[in-house]
Structures are given as C-alpha cells and as structure tokens.
Amino acid sequence: MSETTFTLNGAEIAVSCEPDQHLLEVLREKCGMISVKDGCSPQGYCGCCTVLIDGRPALACLRKADQIEGRHVVTLDGVAKEKLRILSESFVQEGGIQCGFCIPGIVMRAYSFLERTENPDRTAIERALSGHLCRCTGYTRIVDAIQTAGENWNNGNYTRGEPRRSNFFGEDFGLKRAVLPNGAPGGQGVGRSSARYRGIDHAVGHKKYVADMQVDGMLHGAVVLSEHPRAKVLSIDPEPAIAMPGVTRVLTAEDVRGQRHVGLILK
Numbered sequence: 568m569s570e571t572t573f574t575l576n577g578a579e580i581a582v583s584c585e586p587d588q589h590l591l592e593v594l595r596e597k598c599g600m601i602s603v604k605d606g607c608s609p610q611g612y613c614g615c616c617t618v619l620i621d622g623r624p625a626l627a628c629l630r631k632a633d634q635i636e637g638r639h640v641v642t643l644d645g646v647a648k649e650k651l652r653i654l655s656e657s658f659v660q661e662g663g664i665q666c667g668f669c670i671p672g673i674v675m676r677a678y679s680f681l682e683r684t685e686n687p688d689r690t691a692i693e694r695a696l697s698g699h700l701c702r703c704t705g706y707t708r709i710v711d712a713i714q715t716a717g718e719n720w721n722n723g724n725y726t727r728g729e730p731r732r733s734n735f736f737g738e739d740f741g742l743k744r745a746v747l748p749n750g751a752p753g754g755q756g757v758g759r760s761s762a763r764y765r766g767i768d769h770a771v772g773h774k775k776y777v778a779d780m781q782v783d784g785m786l787h788g789a790v791v792l793s794e795h796p797r798a799k800v801l802s803i804d805p806e807p808a809i810a811m812p813g814v815t816r817v818l819t820a821e822d823v824r825g826q827r828h829v830g831l832i833l834k
Contacts, residue, residue: 573635575600576645584632591616591627593635594642601779602643602671602772603627606700614699617672618642624679626698643671643772646678653725654678654716655770659762660727663712665703667769673699674770677713686717708732730760786815 606615608628
C-alpha cells in the first residue's frame, strides 16, 4: 500500500490505498463518503460518482488514487450549505426524485453548472446532464428542478413552493381540484401531491442504500462462477481460497441446506 495526500472538503487528509484503487473506492471505503454513489464503476457511464476535483466536475471511478495527490476534492458534504439547500428543496418541489440513487451525482453536477451559468435555459441544462443516467424520472422533472434552482440561486430566502407541473388534468373536462386540508400547519391534504418521503436525504446523498450500510463485524462476499460454460461441477476444493488473506469462509452448494431447485420454490 502507498499513502496519498489530498484535500477533501477543505481538510487535508492522508489515506493508505492500493495502487489500482480508484478515487470512488477511496472516498467510500476509506473516507466514509456515502453521498458518492457507485452505479457502474469503473466504466464512467452513469455519473453517480460525480465530484469536484480542483473545482471541476469529474467521475471518481475514472480517477486512480495516485492521480489525486495534492488535489482538492469536494463531495456533496463539502458544498456550501445554502446552495445545497436550494438544490435539494428544488428537487423535492419539482418531483425530480424517485428512487434517488442517481440524484446526488446530478445535484453535484448541477451545483458546478449553476455556479458558472446564470439562469440557464432548459437546453443548456439538458446538455449539462448528458453524462448522467436516470432510469426512473425521464429527466423532465430533473430539468425542472435545476431550472427552479437556477432562478433562485442567489435567493437566500428561497422556500419550497408549487411545482411547475401541478396542473389538474380534470380541469380539461370542466372539473375543479378538490383540496381537503389535513389540519396540520403547512399540510397539503387530499387533492395535492405530497413531498417525496425523505426527499432531502435523497438529494444530498444521506439516504442509505444497501451498499452504504455498515455494521460491526460485517463481511463482504463475492460470487465465483465456473470458467467453463455448461461444465458439471464434480467437486470444489476451497482450501486455496481460504488460505488467501482476508478470506473468512468459502460457501458452496453443500452449505445450503434443504432441497435445492432452480425454478419453482419448493419447501
């Protein structure tokens, strides 16, 4: 292992890492930065691991650890709180979050973009997002959210309001929206869309997914497949694998109790 020193969110740190480790792994495994998501590493296709390196957006999964020696790295945790609030509130207001996995990378890209672009139009926003994949929203409401954030980028008093797309389809047929207040201060009641549950946490990358969870004594497993298609496995010798550093246990089909069957679930 070698030691790499760089500045992370304003603080200089030194981490020990393998020569072939990428920055994404260093940030998540060594520094605990779960806001930097791993969607495709190390392919660089999805944009989920976007960070700022020396002030410019970059994909953490495409940077080796030794390439960040002496560099300045910023994740969502290091973004100015007021700007992050405007972005996260805009995403919740406009309904730009569904599963939310891709959103932290998009928010980081949007932050960098809005810092350099005043009140951009939709075409400019769409171009800025060309390196990001979202498999849920269809992008329309994400663009809405960034446009709303851009219009309020220097508005320190910005608060969440009505979304751009709040039309009631029944109005096309002469019907009126019936809103029944729920009685709670600020409540939206029946007839209006509720804010995404934990939407802010999704936007700033604090919502934990399975890969973000850590517990004391947790072990990580990897599936090893046969190198020969359609081969019939007669026996498995686990001893060489068990002898490898860090390996605690090797599990095979013999460790799975009961009747094993592919297809229908059998008791």
